[in-house]
Amino acid sequence: MPLSAVIEARGLSKVFQTTVRQPGLAGALRSLVSPRRVDKVAVQDVDFSVGRGELLALLGPNGAGKSTTIKMLTGILTPTSGEALVAGVVPHRDRERNAHNIGAVFGQRTQLWWDLPARESFEILRDIYGVPEERFRERIEEFDGLLELSEFWDTRVRHLSLGQRVRCDLAASLLHDPPVVFLDEPTIGMDVVVKEQVRRFLRHQVEERDRTVLLTTHDMTEVERLAERVVLINHGRIVLDGSLQEIRRRFGGTWQVRATLADPADVEAVEQGEGVGGPVPLPGFAGIGVLRREGPRVVFGPVGEDAPTVHEALKVIIGRFRVADLALEENDLEDVMRAAYLSDVPAQKGQHQATVASASNPASTAGRPTSTSAPVGDSASDSASTPQGG
């Protein structure tokens, strides 16, 4: 656990009790008289922590348990077992203190007053949280600068468009300057321009204001733009806790680097390692092999479970060879995530670092590679290392 952990979940679990309706009229009557209850395990034994000034994306397919986790961390739900600690407060035990420490936006709902203009909602929140007038004005100015709120400042919340309403909600959630922010699908349904505006706003909050942000989203561009670390959850359990690079390495193992080697001696050296079938490991190049050679053009690919990402491989290749021309291909993040969701291998407790989920090369089923061509020379590494993704 990082020393400066602001959000901590330890063995966090939530089991819902639901009633099952039996079929037919007789069944319906029986269900009314003696309802049959079943347990629905929504979150199971979840451990993770988020440090100060860190933005963590909690990812997973529909029904994975993301919202339930956020609801336990915001104090809306009481965990069935395990512990949650947010800025030193147990959320469900001390909701009031927790409310002062956190801001929360649930993209589908609003905390604003439906029949009041946005301006008045903000004034009510200012009074609820006891924000001094001076601070209130400063913050509104900051939020307006980043989110352009003043153009719909006097519009009733019920008449705001989705993008306008969520921008107001974001600003409202930060009016009391909380160190921790929970965002459950904040940009759902927004157009690309507004999404980018919201992302800039969030980056500003993390980088300039040192806030700790926990975000859920199904938008992979958002993840690529915002999150250095992700926690992947499926069927209520953590599958992986690591960087996007690690997710790519684990679930998106297919990539190719096609390099035209300028030095015939290098081509010769590579030739010696060439073989038939899968990539042949190159001695001294951990996890990188030769897929095929076409004259001076060599196609490199990943070898084994611990193969590097395409960008790591690229660095090694251009560091080792004089390269006249190169191109790279990799699966886009949506494909990688699809493979990760389908792999469905939960981590063993206490072991959920990037090495845990041993999917049997799920990425081989993922398609649609993206490709980038990079010019060569001094600019090669720059262009090539501009990630298309992770």
Ligand SMILES: Nc1ncnc2c1ncn2[C@@H]1O[C@H](COP(=O)(O)OP(=O)(O)OP(=O)(O)O)[C@@H](O)[C@H]1O
């Ligand atoms: N109040 C509830 N009663 C019973 N089951 C629930 C309740 N809330 C959530 N669940 C179940 O718990 C599981 C996790 O739901 P949750 O909303 O946390 O998923 P999610 O990862 O946020 O999904 P999505 O991406 O679709 O929003 C689902 O199977 C859901 O049906």
